Amino acid sequence: MLGPVELLEFDSGENPLSTAAASQWFGNRTSGLLGAFGGSALGMLMALVGIFTWLGRSRATVISLLWVVLSVGIVTVILGTWAYFVSQSWSVYYPLLLLGGLGTMLPGLALPLVRRRFSVIEMRKMKAMDA
Numbered sequence: 001m002l003g004p005v006e007l008l009e010f011d012s013g014e015n016p017l018s019t020a021a022a023s024q025w026f027g028n029r030t031s032g033l034l035g036a037f038g039g040s041a042l043g044m045l046m047a048l049v050g051i052f053t054w055l056g057r058s059r060a061t062v063i064s065l066l067w068v069v070l071s072v073g074i075v076t077v078i079l080g081t082w083a084y085f086v087s088q089s090w091s092v093y094y095p096l097l098l099l100g101g102l103g104t105m106l107p108g109l110a111l112p113l114v115r116r117r118f119s120v121i122e123m124r125k126m127k128a129m130d131a
Contacts, residue, residue: 028091035095045069046106053114056121066107073103
């Protein structure tokens with residue numbers, strides 16, 4: 001059963017259909033897009049790192065890429081932590097913390113392994129030249 005109808009008047013710049021709070025940095029849709037594109041980009045970059053490391057090619061590029069991903073991950077963790085402490089909604093701080101955590105952890109764990117792999121390849125080349 002329907003109740004009484006109430007008419008509301010909104011300001012000219014106000015969107016009555018918006019789900020984002022006024023103080024929220026970005027909405028749920030933007031949060032989903034950030035997680036989707038950020039996670040896909042992180043996955044593809046780390047896959048490239050794995051492929052180039054396995055092939056033993058582009059040592060400087062691979063290590064630089066890992067440092068860039070690590071730096072962006074640290075900044076994203078800081079942003080996510082700040083968003084949490086300034087009482088942003090879950091849809092704002094969660095993708096930032098998730099991407100930042102993965103962007104910090106994966107390169108941080110991969111850097112020693114990549115360096116070791118490239119040094120093993122370098123030693124093999126030196127042994128082959130000596131023989």
